[in-house]
Amino acid sequence: MYKVFVNDKPLFLTSTIEKETDFQLFLLESIDIEQLITKIFNHRIDKAFLYHPDEKQALKILKERIPVAKAGGGLVYNKKGEVLFILRNGKWDLPKGGMDKNEVIEDTAVREVEEETGIKGLKVGRKLQKTYHVFKRNGTYKLKITHWFEMKTSYDGPLVGQAEEGIEQVAWLNKDQIKEALKNSYENIKLLFEEESIGQTL
Numbered sequence: 001m002y003k004v005f006v007n008d009k010p011l012f013l014t015s016t017i018e019k020e021t022d023f024q025l026f027l028l029e030s031i032d033i034e035q036l037i038t039k040i041f042n043h044r045i046d047k048a049f050l051y052h053p054d055e056k057q058a059l060k061i062l063k064e065r066i067p068v069a070k071a072g073g074g075l076v077y078n079k080k081g082e083v084l085f086i087l088r089n090g091k092w093d094l095p096k097g098g099m100d101k102n103e104v105i106e107d108t109a110v111r112e113v114e115e116e117t118g119i120k121g122l123k124v125g126r127k128l129q130k131t132y133h134v135f136k137r138n139g140t141y142k143l144k145i146t147h148w149f150e151m152k153t154s155y156d157g158p159l160v161g162q163a164e165e166g167i168e169q170v171a172w173l174n175k176d177q178i179k180e181a182l183k184n185s186y187e188n189i190k191l192l193f194e195e196e197s198i199g200q201t202l
Helices: 033-041 055-065 105-117 175-182 187-195
Strands: 002-006 009-014 024-027 048-051 068-077 083-088 091-093 096-098 123-137 140-152 167-173
Touching: 002 033, 002 055, 002 187, 009 033, 009 055, 033 048, 033 055, 068 105, 083 105, 083 175, 096 105, 105 123, 105 140, 105 167, 123 187, 167 175, 175 187
Parallel strands: 002 123, 009 048, 024 048, 068 140
Antiparallel strands: 002 009, 068 083, 068 096, 083 091, 083 167, 123 140
């Protein structure tokens, strides 16, 4: 099952039909996706399931119907095991950003982390799960697919938030601080901590 967040509300791509309780179920083949997304954006639907017998095919169809924006980001650890967070628009987030033309996604992730936080000396580790969310730009919906990488660094210099990206603060957070920060974060970020083994250590 794929989870796509629209305005921080979940839209599930599923191959199982469940009896409706607190959500609405739609057939992907026949639904007007843009209309559904607009309803979720306008808080008229809180949670929806899109059914297709093949989940991978469902994601493919969604990508055909909504323009895709690829992004790369990092879950960065320092020597103390703290994680690098940014505060943007009053919410805690992880550094990430859009892919440049002809760029390899791993390079995107490293470049964006460096630009948004001022950090140096990143070593890229394993690839984490991708996250999906729909946003609106210039009146058009786009599906942002973010590729996440675990990264490590021994950098202990100053952290500098990228002002033009609206970053108000950059900070290393320990386990307790992460728990607190996730209360004021995005669903996709919480998902990374829930579903990766790092969630076990929090």
